[in-house]
Amino acid sequence: MSQTFHPSANGIARIMLFGLIVLVGASGYLIYQTGKSPYVTRAFEARQQPIQFSHERHVAGNGLDCRYCHSAAESAAVAGIPPTKTCMNCHSQIYSGSAYLEPVRSSWRTGQSIQWVRVHNLPDFVYFNHSIHIRKGVGCETCHGRLDRMPGIWQASTLQMEWCLGCHRAPEKYVRPREAVFTMGYEPPEPQSELGPRLVKEYKIDGPRRLTSCSTCHR
Numbered sequence: 077m078s079q080t081f082h083p084s085a086n087g088i089a090r091i092m093l094f095g096l097i098v099l100v101g102a103s104g105y106l107i108y109q110t111g112k113s114p115y116v117t118r119a120f121e122a123r124q125q126p127i128q129f130s131h132e133r134h135v136a137g138n139g140l141d142c143r144y145c146h147s148a149a150e151s152a153a154v155a156g157i158p159p160t161k162t163c164m165n166c167h168s169q170i171y172s173g174s175a176y177l178e179p180v181r182s183s184w185r186t187g188q189s190i191q192w193v194r195v196h197n198l199p200d201f202v203y204f205n206h207s208i209h210i211r212k213g214v215g216c217e218t219c220h221g222r223l224d225r226m227p228g229i230w231q232a233s234t235l236q237m238e239w240c241l242g243c244h245r246a247p248e249k250y251v252r253p254r255e256a257v258f259t260m261g262y263e264p265p266e267p268q269s270e271l272g273p274r275l276v277k278e279y280k281i282d283g284p285r286r287l288t289s290c291s292t293c294h295r
Contacts, residue, residue: 117234123193125229127179135260136224142216142258153205157192160184195229196220203295212279213251217260218243224260244287248272251281 114120134140143149148156160183167177183190196219198204209219217223221232233239243250251272256262264271275281286292 112234112236112238117231117236119231119234122228122230123195125193126191128176129229131223131226131229133227142223149206150210151207153207155206160190195231196235198235201294203293210257211254212247212281213254213257213275214243214247215250215252215257215259215262217262218250222260240293241288244292245284247281247287248276251275251279254279 110116130137134145135142145158145162146155147158148154160180163177163180164184167180171177172181179190182188219233221230223229249268249272252259252262252264253271253275281287
């Protein structure tokens with residue numbers, strides 16, 4: 077009986093099968109990388125705000141502490157957005173006639189809150205508490221980046237689960253003394269490999285098994 081397919085068909089079939097495997101693998105890798113990209117996470121994307129507020133000016137230029145505006149960061153799950161009164165504490169005297177600050181003055185006169193655009197926004201199924209991270213020695217810049225270098229405000233990380241787990245699996249690499257939590261440009265006073273494990277023990281930070289438990293962040 078004559079062959080239905082030419083002998084070369086076996087080679088062609090192998091090549092096609094190999095090509096299909098490569099295509100599926102490459103597609104999966106592309107989807108994975110796209111999911112981590114700024115296109116999806118919006119990391120490093122400056123958000124337009126109703127007022128041209130510069131963290132760089134207020135933090136590095138004027139030396140304001142994070143807690144002056146975000147007063148609930150140490151005691152509540154949410155750091156909070158400052159009320160207009162906080163702005164007016166200074167700007168009733170400084171640049172009080174600036175056109176850029178008219179939205180602030182208007183908010184003060186009318187009692188209508190300034191509609192800030194949220195930048196760090198976790199999904200509803202994720203539980204995050206600012207206060208516990210601060211008490212355990214996690215610095216502001218660890219999650220939010222060098223705010224003292226941001227003329228505006230943007231998300232300095234992906235905020236994805238993979239990024240969170242990087243710290244939860246090895247907190248000793250990131251933890252710092254509590255008095256340095258709000259310091260920008262922090263440099264450890266001794267090797268982090270020695271300081272980190274000691275602070276983890278001193279601050280009673282749970283081990284990776286507890287920190288990576290589903291119920292820690294998904295309640």
